[in-house]
Amino acid sequence: MLHNTLDLSAAVGRYAVAYVREVCAQAHVGFKETSAGEDLLAVDGSIEYPALDLRVQIKGSTTPSLAPQAGTLNFAIKDSWRENGNVMRYPLTSFMSSWRGT
Numbered sequence: 001m002l003h004n005t006l007d008l009s010a011a012v013g014r015y016a017v018a019y020v021r022e023v024c025a026q027a028h029v030g031f032k033e034t035s036a037g038e039d040l041l042a043v044d045g046s047i048e049y050p051a052l053d054l055r056v057q058i059k060g061s062t063t064p065s066l067a068p069q070a071g072t073l074n075f076a077i078k079d080s081w082r083e084n085g086n087v088m089r090y091p092l093t094s095f096m097s098s099w100r101g102t
Contacts, residue, residue, distance in 0.1 A: 008062065016060030017044065042081050057081065 006014065017033060024031040030048035046053040
């Protein structure tokens with residue numbers, strides 16, 4: 001019997017962060033993850049560029065296929081996420097990944 005240590009939501013979240021970290025590694029830029037419980041402004045991490053760090057919010061999904069329309073990816077967000085983004089001085093960029101694990 002398989003004993004999981006993460007529920008599905010936590011597993012999808014870890015997968016999404018790993019995906020962004022890998023994209024950053026491929027682009028040869030650093031990624032710094034926000035410590036658990038400290039993402040009060042919905043900032044999950046920052047992509048580290050020489051001139052300015054880009055603060056990002058990372059979302060994962062268990063949807064098997066994402067259907068971008070006209071080069072964009074649309075997904076619903078909670079009002080609280082939008083409110084947190086509105087109080088920040090600099091914009092927040094969101095990443096979305098799809099997890100197909102079982």
